[in-house]
Amino acid sequence: MNTSDQQLYELAARLGQVLSDSSLRLATAESCTGGWIGKVVTDIPGSSTWFDRGFITYSNEAKQELLQVSATLLSDNGAVSEAVARAMAEGALAASRAHVSLAVTGVAGPDGGTAEKPVGLVWFAWGNGNRVTAEHRIFPGDREAVRRATVRHALLGVMHALKR
Numbered sequence: 001m002n003t004s005d006q007q008l009y010e011l012a013a014r015l016g017q018v019l020s021d022s023s024l025r026l027a028t029a030e031s032c033t034g035g036w037i038g039k040v041v042t043d044i045p046g047s048s049t050w051f052d053r054g055f056i057t058y059s060n061e062a063k064q065e066l067l068q069v070s071a072t073l074l075s076d077n078g079a080v081s082e083a084v085a086r087a088m089a090e091g092a093l094a095a096s097r098a099h100v101s102l103a104v105t106g107v108a109g110p111d112g113g114t115a116e117k118p119v120g121l122v123w124f125a126w127g128n129g130n131r132v133t134a135e136h137r138i139f140p141g142d143r144e145a146v147r148r149a150t151v152r153h154a155l156l157g158v159m160h161a162l163k164r
Helices: 005-021 036-042 060-067 071-077 082-094 143-163
Strands: 026-030 051-056 100-106 121-128 131-138
Touching (some): 005 143, 026 036, 051 060, 071 082, 082 121, 082 131, 131 143
Parallel strands (some): 026 100
Antiparallel strands (some): 100 121, 121 131
């Protein structure tokens, strides 16, 4: 699905309403999206009532310093992995005042893919209290398409995590 800016805005607004109605705050931990999720949620007027903060942790060092992702976890699993996505979501909760978190780490391309971790592979994790869920997707298209689809799926995942 080709997701437009308007669709992302509407999705973020719906998410903001759900968070606001529940008196919950969100924190984001982004790697492959480079802050795009934070941009989308802060496009919503009044988002300061439900968006606590965002961590752009593009490098492994940033993941370690800002989110306390261990160097061993990164070296054993690679930055694009379920274990790292989970650790990022947990780290975002621990380093913020948020109740809910989302984390994304992936290979947006056009380079960097391998047979095991192809271009388009993105790992997601959502934290809700003490529970963290994770999943991966492989999105088709160029760098822009992969990143846009990642933003959409990450926001939808928060809404699903809130229903669990």
